[in-house]
Amino acid sequence: MNLAAHLPALQVVLPLAAAPLAVLLRGRGAAFMLVTLAAWAAFAVSILLWLQVNASGPISYALGSWAPPWGIEYRVDSLSALLLMLVCGIAAVVLPYARASIERELRQDVHYLFYAMFALCLAGLAGIAITGDAFNLFVFLEISSLSSYVLIALGRDRRALVAAYQYLIMGTIGATFIVVGVGLLYLKTGTLNLADMGVRLQEMTSHRPVLAALAFLTVGISLKLALFPLHQWLPNAYAYAPSAVSAFLAATATKVSVYALLRFYFSVFGETAVFKRLPMEDLMLILALAGMFVASAVAIFQHDLKRLFAYSSVAQVGYIVLGISFDSVTGLTATIAHLVNHAVTKGGLFLLLGAVMAGMGGTTLARVHGIGRVMPLTAFGIVLCGLGLIGVPGTAGFVSKWYLILAALEKGQWWLVFLIVASSLLAVAYVWRFVEAAYFHAPRADLAAVREAPAGLAIPAWTLVGATIWFGLDTSVTVGSAARAAAMLLGTGAP
Amino acid sequence: MLAHIWSHFDYWAMIFLAMAGLFIVIARGNLIKKLVGLGIFQTSVYLLYVAPGKIVGGTAPIVAEGFRVYSNPLPHVLILTAIVVGVATLALGLALVVRIREAYDSIEEDEILRRDQAPDGGGEA
Amino acid sequence: MTRDMVLRVVAKLLIPFILLFALYVQFHGDFGPGGGFQAGVILAAAMVFYAVIFGLDNARKVLPDRLVETMVAAGVLLYLGVGAAGLLLGGNFLDYFVLAADPVAGQHRGIFWIELGVAITVCGVMLKVFYLFAGRGPEEEQ
Amino acid sequence: METLIVNVLLTLMMLAVVVLARTRNLFSVIVLSGLYSFLMATVMVALDAVDVAMTEAAVGAGISTVLLLGALHLCRSEEAKPAHKPWLPLAVTASAGLLLVYGTWDLPAFSDPEAPIHKHVAPRYLEAGPSETGVPNVVTAVLASYRGFDTLGETTVVFTAGAGIVALLRRRRRKTADKEAP
Amino acid sequence: MTPEHLILASLALPAAGAAAILACRRAPNLREAATLASAALLFLCVAALLPGVLAGARPALRLMEVLPGLDLAFAVEPLGMLFALVASGLWIVNSLYSIGYMRGNDEANQTRFYVCFALAIAAALGIAFSANVFTLFVFYELLTLITYPLVTHHGSDKARNGGRTYLGLLVGTSVLFLLPALAFTWHVAGTTDFAPGGILGGRLDGLALAGLLALYMFGLGKAALMPFHRWLPAAMVAPTPVSALLHAVAVVKAGVFSVVKVVVYVFGLDNLAGSADWLVAVAGFTILAASVVALNADNLKRRLAYSTVSQLSYVVLAAALLAPLSVVGAALHIAAHALGKITLFFAAGAIYTAAHKTEVSQLDGIGRRMPWTMGAFAIGALSMIGLPPAAGFVSKWYMLSGAMAASHWPAVAVIAASTLLNAGYFLPILWRAFFRPAAADDAHHPHGEAPLPMVIALTLTAAGTLALFFQPDVPLALAQQMLGGLP
Structure with missing residues (x-):
């Protein structure tokens, strides 16, 4: 068999198979090895796919050899290739970290289940990003959702249970909305294949079921991507989950949901249906701005760093959606680039917060007093990632913000430029709460002897911190891919 | 108009059930009742898929001699999957409820939130 | 309840029939309604019935926890194995045509094994969940 | 005739849900939800979806009910009286419902x-x-x-x-x- | 070494110096030696670039393309050369001074201090050599962030509040105004490269042009144009060598340097005609208002800070006049004010170290105990007022000539009035120091001069202030080349 031809299937099947194998083997060491190897292999596969797509255009893979639309199609184009690389890359970095971190946070007899759930979450997210079938998307969404509910509930704090329950309710409502939307589309087109749907919808976009489907899909996916004001599940879920889970979910889950939104908007409904026939631009603009400002403002007043940065994630989702609302190549480039940039930044940040948790025994601002002295590297890493969130030049965050500003300028929306930069000032405010806690207070007496994070936690975290800086200086991968994907979505460039 | 309502009755029923389920999920504070509502909400969607697939006078899509008209099999397949997803979600949700009950000694949302806000309520184990 | 002779006798008579019905649902799924999922549920139901009548500990002796957990994973692996077999024999993932010389026979073979995989996992999960819920008495709280 | 049967069953289901929403005894709620699932399975038979019907009967009326009862047994609870006026949930559901009415209006008629x-x-x-x-x-x-x-x-x-x-x-x-x- | 290597070396040297300082943190003597060595090497590097630039060469270096059309690139042009010379030259002196000050006052966290200092110089050189607005913006932000730990060095509540104001205003203005200005420039011109004669070339006019100018002028918050000047007095909580760095060398000079650079190379003097009048008014107001505040300040460092606010606006005012002569004056004033003000801060720090005095009213008779220090202070003060034989006279002369040549009488009046005000707040200090008897309680606290490195440093800068008056050839040549004059 020619392995290169089957990369799309392997992309999802490798992590998917690692999960039951991990359960079968039960040993935590074996489970760790297995899942990590699968994640690394998946990362390698995603890189190969990305290269393949860049070289020779989109790849279609017929599962079960049934040609689409009768069978399920896997479809890799420049957007999904980038997302796959992001999701698998983050997983490949977070897993080695998880070994060191869950040792501290989880009972040993559930470790192998943790790894299994992690592998499933990865497989689910990858499945969403790669599939070309609307219902298959829902199935893999549920795989990733169910596994993330469990992963969150495994957090040490009892509030993790409530957070997971709330996420389960909100997530299931969202998923059901998506099913309703897909159902309406199916009733109207008779097909489930996304590309086929897109073709068949072209002649009948103004029909009411299609608009209703658009609304249901938007609401459903917005629940999953935590678009303001549908974000209530997110802060608690990120705050009380085990550290490795917070990092992985913060970096990937909402990003993949954004991907699904883009996929439906631009590949199924088509730009015209979404933006010309409905006031979606204005609606998304308002929600995005509200998210950027309200969530940032709320973040400033948090006492716990994990919650603080969770609210920051809601604000950053605002930036991402803002880019979509421009409905232009530049705007979409900003959105897609920010998907990647924010993922590495926030992923690195939550990994470092996990190291803080391990060292200082908590992440409240009062507890991390003086961390700049006792854990200087970790504290410095958090500051670097914080600068990335602010969008300081030289960090990844600047790049995406730059494109957002350009997109606003292209539309002649001067006032928006100022709102975008003003919201970064709110980010300065919440990042500086950490800086002052870390550098202007003496550590609590019982924590003065805390040592720097062990290598098992530090190396993965700094890999992502390094990526934040790297993507701020060399943007050929991020912006290059994002620009290609944006051009493809809007049909203005080669796919 | 009346004919339209009658010919779309399956949709109306589906909408009513979906909204009733959604209402129970959002408005009720009991964690088990919420899950029951969630189940109804999910179940109602089965109708949206399956009902339009029915052709009056047709039979179940099991091909056999003597039948010509079959109802559409694809929605059935999709809904089979949806049912399984639904029960998986329900089971997981109930497991969470059991754990929450053990941790908080309550399964009323308001009560749980109140206990976390109490000064000694939160904290790590 | 476990001391009730009548129930025990009825159960002993009934459970084989339930098992038989499950097998029918499993293997007749090609021709009538049914398939792996339903069969798995029915199998699990038979076991649950057994546990209710004869007690959880006796049920655990028949199907121990470890075995049940193995079933949970084994079914999915079987399914994936069929998919991988398609790959190894030169087709796409989950391609049944290549599983046998005759494409339709290959389809038959593929469907048979994946239905079996589904049944094993579903049955395993149902039983496992039942064990966990039943084994967790409310009085065991503090 | 088939249409009539389906519609009558659907009406029964709506009734079951209304009663369910108003019931605060959780045991009754679970029994009602089992009944609801059973009705759903019957509707599915009427809609020629025999596989779905079989699964819904086994899962919705069977497993779900057992799981719910098991959880209830572990939690021993009655539903408390709602503390808030349900205006927001009503608004949310009503708007979603109106959207669905709008969306399904143009859909093909039954059968x-x-x-x-x-x-x-x-x-x-x-x-x-x-x-x-x-x-x-x-x-x-x-x-x-x-x-x-x-x-x-x-x-x-x-x-x-x-x-x-x-x-x-x-x-x-x-x-x-x-x-x-x- | 080719000029390109020299550019790279001037950026890398201070950064490498920072690493060396960090590596030697356990051995203070070695650490200070590393500081001095990298400072000296850096100055040599920068000075080696000078002959070429004076001869008309414009070495350039493209580091990387961050975004399509946005390069991290460097190019040495005359104004940047001048700023780099000032910054790298004064780093040597300042290091010498810091050693005396930090040891004399037994400060904590000295390693962090030297590391941040070296990095700040690297950022300042990045600004000096930036080839486009984007690179300038990157290093501008970097400079803010690196100097933040210096400002808050003491870690007290007061330091933290000062740091908040410092960071809030500098980051706030740069993000809120400079970033949109950068984006808008790119949007309009398709490039952000500095080029003689400007890059906007008629693409904007009227309100849009004035608006963009306003974005730049207020966005470059380090130039301390009112109402965004409050960070400067707030940053006075820092140790004195830092104040010297912030207020004489790196930070404020980066601000006014960028102002001149943007006016000359982005807008172009000719294109701005009619769009910069409001800036003359704002700068004039800042000059006068800050002088009045300085007049009423008793704290010596606060008085010096407001003097800086006022002096910076001279540069802005001179640039905004758009007359070639006054723009030359602006460039000269960057160097002149740097030398003069660093002398004044050195003196203030020496007084604090030796006599533990911070208020002007405490300085009676101090001139007799610290003759070197107060002598240097006198020279610095003359330069601020603009009297010969100090460098300030030369630059002010050019500004005034420019204003007169442009027949801009209000500007002439502002310069004249502010000279009187400057005299009004500097001369009383000298009078107290040299002609009033020491207060009675001083007898209990005998002290002489500050530690030797500090005295050497302030003597050197005072001498430099004088030298620049007598030999202004190099800065003058650079300033004239900036406007297109040939070597």
Whole structure:
């Protein structure tokens, strides 16, 4: 068999198979090895796919050899290739970290289940990003959702249970909305294949079921991507989950949901249906701005760093959606680039917060007093990632913000430029709460002897911190891919 | 108009059930009742898929001699999957409820939130 | 309840029939309604019935926890194995045509094994969940 | 006649849900939800979806009810009186409902053979399914072969839930009553 | 070494110096030696670039393309050369001074201090050599962030509040105004490269042009144009060598340097005609208002800070006049004010170290105990007022000539009035120091001069202030080349 031809299937099947194998083997060491190897292999596969797509255009893979639309199609184009690389890359970095971190946070007899759930979450997210079938998307969404509910509930704090329950309710409502939307589309087109749907919808976009489907899909996916004001599940879920889970979910889950939104908007409904026939631009603009400002403002007043940065994630989702609302190549480039940039930044940040948790025994601002002295590297890493969130030049965050500003300028929306930069000032405010806690207070007496994070936690975290800086200086991968994907979505460039 | 309502009755029923389920999920504070509502909400969607697939006078899509008209099999397949997803979600949700009950000694949302806000309520184990 | 002779006798008579019905649902799924999922549920139901009548500990002796957990994973692996077999024999993932010389026979073979995989996992999960819920008495709280 | 049966059953289901929403005894709620699922299974039979009916009966009326009762047994609880006026939930559900009314208004009428779903994709399953897969039950053919990957996903969902519940509910090896959350 | 290597070396040297300082943190003597060595090497590097630039060469270096059309690139042009010379030259002196100050006052966290200092110089050189607005913006932000730990060095509540104001205003203005200005420039011109004669070339006019100018002028918050000047007095909580760095060398000079650079190379003097009048008014107001505040300040460092606010606006005012002569004056004033003000801060720090005095009213008779220090202070004060034989006279002369040549009488009046005000707040200090008897309680606290390194440093800068008056050839040549004059 020619392995290169089957990369799309392997992309999802490798992590998917690692999960039951991990359960079968039960040993935590074996489970760790297995899942990590699968994640690394998946990362390698995603890189190969990305290269393949860049070289020779989109790849279609017929599962079960049934040609689409009768069978399920896997479809890799420049957007999904980038997302796959992001999701698998983050997983490949977070897993080695998880070994060191869950040792501290989880009972040993559930470790192998943790790894299994992690592998499933990865497989689910990858499945969403790669599939070309609307219902298959829902199935893999549920795989990733169910596994993330469990992963969150495994957090040490009892509030993790409530957070997971709330996420389960909100997530299931969202998923059901998506099913309703897909159902309406199916009733109207008779097909489930996304590309086929897109073709068949072209002649009948103004029909009411299609608009209703658009609304249901938007609401459903917005629940999953935590678009303001549908974000209530997110802060608690990120705050009380085990550290490795917070990092992985913060970096990937909402990003993949954004991907699904883009996929439906631009590949199924088509730009015209979404933006010309409905006031979606204005609606998304308002929600995005509200998210950027309200969530940032709320973040400033948090006492716990994990919650603080969770609210920051809601604000950053605002930036991402803002880019979509421009409905232009530049705007979409900003959105897609920010998907990647924010993922590495926030992923690195939550990994470092996990190291803080391990060292200082908590992440409240009062507890991390003086961390700049006792854990200087970790504290410095958090500051670097914080600068990335602010969008300081030289960090990844600047790049995406730059494109957002350009997109606003292209539309002649001067006032928006100022709102975008003003919201970064709110980010300065919440990042500086950490800086002052870390550098202007003496550590609590019982924590003065805390040592720097062990290598098992530090190396993965700094890999992502390094990526934040790297993507701020060399943007050929991020912006290059994002620009290609944006051009493809809007049909203005080669796919 | 009346004919339209009658010919779309399956949709109306589906909408009513979906909204009733959604209402129970959002408005009720009991964690088990919420899950029951969630189940109804999910179940109602089965109708949206399956009902339009029915052709009056047709039979179940099991091909056999003597039948010509079959109802559409694809929605059935999709809904089979949806049912399984639904029960998986329900089971997981109930497991969470059991754990929450053990941790908080309550399964009323308001009560749980109140206990976390109490000064000694939160904290790590 | 476990001391009730009548129930025990009825159960002993009934459970084989339930098992038989499950097998029918499993293997007749090609021709009538049914398939792996339903069969798995029915199998699990038979076991649950057994546990209710004869007690959880006796049920655990028949199907121990470890075995049940193995079933949970084994079914999915079987399914994936069929998919991988398609790959190894030169087709796409989950391609049944290549599983046998005759494409339709290959389809038959593929469907048979994946239905079996589904049944094993579903049955395993149902039983496992039942064990966990039943084994967790409310009085065991503090 | 078939339409009438379906509509009567649907009306019964709506009634069941209304009673369910107003009931605060959780045991009754669970029984009602079982009844609801049973009615749903019957509707599915009437809609020619025999596989769905069988599964809904086994899962909705069977497993779900058992699970709910088991959880209720572990929680021993009655539903408390709602503390808030349900205006916000009403508004949310009403707007979603209106959206659905809007969206379904133009959909094909019940049993319209000209509907798109009867014209595209599905006909091939009915015409070629049995000969391509050798399985006369087209639902099985689509489930296990054409859309076999969905079913793999579905099995994985079950596996995920199972393994997840083990992770959540497994007790420590040592038979102590302690829990990791206070 | 080719000029390109020299550019790279001037950026890398201070950064490498920072690493060396960090590596030697356990051995203070070695650490200070590393500081001095890298400072000296850096100055040599920068000075080696000078002959070429004076001869008309414009070495350039493209580091990387961050975004399509946005390069991290460097190019040495005359104004940047001047700023780099000032910054690298004064780093040597300042290091010498810091050693005396930090040891004399037994400060904590000295390693962090030297590391941040070296990095700040690297950022300042990045600004000096930036080839486009984007690179300038990157290093501008970097400079803010690196100097933040210096400002808050003491870690007290007061330091933290000062740091908040410092960071809030500098980051706030740069993000809120400079970033949109950068984006808008790119949007309009398709490039952000500095080029003689400007890059906007008629693409904007009227309100849009004035608006963009306003974005730049207020966005370059380090130039301390009112109402965004409050960070400067707030940053006075820092140790004195830092104040010297912030207020004489790196930070404020980066601000006014960028102002001149943007006016000359982005807008172009000719294109701005009619769009910069409001800036003359704002700068004039800042000059006068800040002088009045300085007049009423008793704290010596606060008085010096407001003097800086006022002096910076001279540069802005001179640039906004758009007359070639006054723009030359602006460039000269960057160097002149740097030398003069660093002398004044050195003196203030020496007084604090030796006599533990911070208020002007405490300085009676101090001139007799610290003759070197107060002598240097006198020279610095003359330069601020603009009297010969100090460098300030030369630059002010050019500004005034420019204003007169442009027949801009209000500007002439502002310069004249502010000279009187400057005299009004500097001369009383000298009078107290040299002609009033020491207060009675001083007898209990005998002290002489500050530690020797500090005295050497302030003597050197005072001498430099004088030298620049007598030999202004190099800065003058650079300033004239900036406007297109040939070597």
